[in-house]
Amino acid sequence: MKKHPLVLFLTLILISAFATDGYSQDQKREYYQLKTYTLQNEKQDSVMDSYLKDAYLPALKRAGIEKVGVFKYRPNNFLTANKIFVLIPFASFEQFETLDDMLAQDKAYIAAGSDYINAKSDEPPYERINSVLMRAFTGMPQMKPSEVQGDRKDRVYELRSYESPTEAKYQNKVDMFIKGGEIELFESVGANAVFYAEVLSGDRMPNLMYMTTYPNMEKRDAVWESFFGSEKWGELSTDPKYQNNVNKADKLFLYPTEYSDY
Template sequence: MAYPIDRRSLMAGAALGSITLLSTEAEAQPHAAAATPEIYELRTYHLVNGPMKERLDAYLKDAFLPAARRAGCGPVGAFTVAIGAGAPSVVVLVPYPSIADYAALSGKLSADPSYARAAAPFLESKPEGPPYVSLDVKLMRAFPHFPRLELPGVAGSAKSRIFELRTYYSPSEKAGTTKIGMFDTGGEVDIFRRTGLTPVFFAKDLTGPRLPSLTYLLTFPDLATRERSWSRFGADPDWRRLSETPGLTNSEIITGIDNQILSPTPYSQI
């Protein structure tokens, strides 16, 4: 059961000076709530050091990413974990227009002769030469007011650009929906943008080990810029008012946060 965030209460708080909502700015963003939110598939291929990554990279670069684009999905991101739990691993982000497109991808790949040829070494891997140890898959739905993935700008070279993948866990569906509301209509995304936290996507997790949860991806030119941006965000007066509002504090609606710093592979489309 979903518990929508009480936007009227938030606005009343703003009138009382306890919280600043940036609703007008949020509605002025290029994405409209009327657009159908994308579905995201997040694949994490767990590896061991050695030739395994080379085999997986060949499959993703030459077979999967091109075929996914031909099937109408993407752009597809492919990243390695630079800092955080899970290394060595490769994280693949696949955007789909709808859940039906996600369900249809397997059939489209099977019917794609170019994919079959390029993917043959991967699909026919032997136990003595596997391309990965295990695979985790998570499905997510984009937020209503952030329904489309935003490609990063050109600041910083592709070699130095980094991404930050964050997942927030909540103690209940009501708390999780409240946190989503802080981002989606409560002004937190606008504070992110203003303080240099550049978003790529925001999404509610549909599957995962610790639901309810939400996941988002940020991008920065480098680690130094990331540190400065998070410092500005933490000191921002609008964020401090929002995060200290009763009912919206981390201690009330967040039980934990997972965080990874990712580096894009040379063949990543994001």
């Protein structure tokens, strides 16, 4: 039995709408770049602060990139080297791919960042740059800059990296966050997550990264105590399908600089 032409037409529209909606939902997942600048001395620290505050972040805003986080190690941490962490959100991979070309054509950026851009080879502004490219989890497709208040040096921005022994185990850990409900658990205990993301390119793969925030270390400790003591975590941590999916976990305690967007 043949369908009426109008029915066929409406069916095609619905199919197209669902397909487009699925595609747009996928496209809403942001990309993140975490740039880590390793510094040798206070002079480099000063040069980098001036460059990021007066040249780089303003240029990113002109390129349509808002809410860039700039972080340093919290005081009293044992440090083998000083570092500055810059977390940049991108609406698309194309925006990430074309950023350097846009900066090269930004005259205001070139003028404001001249000391950094034209630094002498025997007086570099940093020792090295490490870069990690990530894509947001489907369970939290866009970054949520922290609304934590209080003195910035008291705040705790906890950056975690979970490495897995195999790609399959890594995907299992991602599923644990999304399908297993680990993201919802973090939200329920007040962890104030900034992002959860899959690492697409980096020096510690396969792995995922995420950041949670707190007004101070006392609040951070209390939240994690609630997390580990929750019934939900008890279920997840003992669920046979989520066993042995992380073989190395790193955590950094950071605070936002005065010129960080959050």
